[in-house]
Amino acid sequence: xxxxxxxxxxxxxxxxxxxxxxxxxxRGHDLVIVARDKARLDALAERLxxxxxxxxxxxxxxxxxxxxxxxxxxxxxxxxxxxxxVNNAGLSFAGRFExxxxxxxxxxxxxxxxxxxxxxxxxxxxxxxxxxxxxxNVGSAVSLIPEFGQTVYGATKAFVLYLxxxxxFELGPKGVYVQAVLPAATCTEIWTRAGADRSQLPPMMxxxxxxxxxxxxxxxxxxxxxxxLHDASHWDAFQAAxxxxxxxxxxxxxxxRYKTAS
Numbered sequence: 120x121x122x123x124x125x126x127x128x129x130x131x132x133x134x135x136x137x138x139x140x141x142x143x144x145x146r147g148h149d150l151v152i153v154a155r156d157k158a159r160l161d162a163l164a165e166r167l168x169x170x171x172x173x174x175x176x177x178x179x180x181x182x183x184x185x186x187x188x189x190x191x192x193x194x195x196x197x198x199x200x201x202x203x204x205v206n207n208a209g210l211s212f213a214g215r216f217e218x219x220x221x222x223x224x225x226x227x228x229x230x231x232x233x234x235x236x237x238x239x240x241x242x243x244x245x246x247x248x249x250x251x252x253x254x255x256n257v258g259s260a261v262s263l264i265p266e267f268g269q270t271v272y273g274a275t276k277a278f279v280l281y282l283x284x285x286x287x288f289e290l291g292p293k294g295v296y297v298q299a300v301l302p303a304a305t306c307t308e309i310w311t312r313a314g315a316d317r318s319q320l321p322p323m324m325x326x327x328x329x330x331x332x333x334x335x336x337x338x339x340x341x342x343x344x345x346x347x348l349h350d351a352s353h354w355d356a357f358q359a360a361x362x363x364x365x366x367x368x369x370x371x372x373x374x375x376r377y378k379t380a381s
Contacts, residue, residue, distance in 0.1 A: 123146070123147050123148045123149075123202075124148065124200065124201065124202020124203055124252075124380055125148060125149040125151060125174075125198070125201045125202065125203075126139075126140075126143045126149070126150055126151070126201070126202075126203040126205060127150075127151040127152075127153065127191075127194065127195060127203070127205065128140050128143070128150065128151070128152050128207055129152065129153045129154070129161065129182065129191070129202050129205065129206055129207050129208035129234070129238065129288075130153070130154070130164055130208030130285065131150075131152035131154050131160065131207070132152075132154035132159035132160050132163065133154075133156075133159060133329060134305075134326055134373060135207055135257060135302070135305065135326055135329065136152075136154065136205070136207040136208065137159075137163055138326050138327055138329075138330040139205050139207060139255075139330055140152050140163060140167060140175075141167065142330055142331070142334060144167040144170075144171040144173045144175070144201070145170075145171055146172065147151065147171070148173060148203070149173050149174040149175065149177045149200065150164075150165060150167070150173060150174075150176070151175075151176045151177075151178060151194060151198070151201060152175060152176070152177055152178070153178045153180050153182075153191055153208070154179070154180070154208070155179065155180070156177040156179075157177065159199040160177045160179065161177060164177050165196055168248060178190065178191060178194065179254050181191060182208055182229065182234040183226050183229040183230055183234075186228040188234055188237060188238075189285045190264065191238060191241075192237060192238060193241075193246075194240035195242040196241050196242065196244075196245065198242045199245070200305050200348045201220045201242070202246075202251065202252050202253065203252070203253045203254075203255065204238060204239065204242050204252075204253070204254045204255065205255045205257070206234070206235045206239065206254065206255065206256045206257060206279075207240055207255075207257040208230055208234060209230060209231050209257065209259075210226060210227045210231060211227070211269065211272045212224075212227060212271075212272070215268070216270045216271065222223075227271055227272065227275060228271075228275060231272070231275035231276065231278075231279070232275050232278045232279070235256060235278075235279055235282065237254070239254050239282070242254070243286070243290060244347075246290070246293075246294070246295045247290060247293045247294070247295060249295035249325050250293060251293075251294050251295070252294070252295050252296070253295070253296040253297070253298070254286065254290075254295065254296070254297045254298070255284075255296070255298045255300060255333075255337065256279050256282065256283045256297070256299050256300070257279075257282060257300050257302070258276045258279035258283070258299050258300060258301050258347060258354060259272070259273070259276040259301055259302060259303075260301045260303040260342040260347065260348075261273040261276055261303075262276035262277040262279065262280045262301065263277075263280075263301070263357075273293040276301075279299065280299050280343070282298075282303065283297050283298070283299035283342070283343070283362055284299065284342065284343070285311040287342050295334075296340055297342070298333075298336060298340075298342065298343075298344060299342065299343045299344070300333045300336070300346075301332075301343065301344065301345045301346075302324065302329050302346055302347070303324065303331045303347040304321055304322070304323040304324065305323055305324050305325075305326055305344075317377075324346065324347060324351065328346070329346050332344070332346035333346060
């Protein structure tokens with residue numbers, strides 16, 4: 120058993136989650152990997168045990184299922200070895216808002232928002248009590264691009280960003296590090312699962328490069344890591360503009376531009 124904290128990773132059977140599992144295992148962390156596809160989880164666990172020697176537990180769970188989600192919550196609450204949560208599991212569906220099925224939207228919300236919130240909430244009391252721990256929430260640069268056209272997906276990722284920043288504000292002073300990771304287009308299976316036409320997809324970042332960049336941000340304790348954003352001053356300017364607005368929210372009268380002419 121490693122002296123390093125164990126890491127629980129959702130959506131770990133492929134793509135970003137599997138790559139996080141690989142990287143944390145190679146750093147010597149024991150793992151708890153979570154996903155729906157147990158065969159893939161078992162194959163990943165067997166490979167990483169053989170290559171790294173770390174201990175790996177597998178939890179087969181569908182995060183849209185309340186009972187399955189409760190199992191993962193209980194593991195986070197009760198397993199003192201787990202010191203890092205990677206909220207990576209995510210869904211996307213192709214198609215315009217008015218044509219998307221209500222059942223698909225409900226699934227997307229369950230995985231991209233409810234599960235992220237509930238798992239962070241399950242582990243936070245223990246992290247606060249010990250004064251240490253880390254929560255990595257994988258969001259998306261789409262959360263900053265409502266013009267992109269993936270309205271519900273982008274809205275769920277905006278939730279992830281806000282949640283991460285809010286948790287960093289609340290839990291950071293208590294020793295808990297929270298990182299939001301905002302990839303742009305990354306070469307994973309989410310596109311084909313969403314029903315996208317691969318021939319119409321833009322150039323994408325390789326998943327290994329994205330996760331490795333996210334780890335640099337993790338090691339630096341960045342609050343928000345955006346691997347494809349080369350000019351970090353743009354994010355700084357965005358944050359500065361947002362902070363400039365805050366005093367205005369305390370006004371008790373409407374702005375002159377909203378006054379009707381007398």
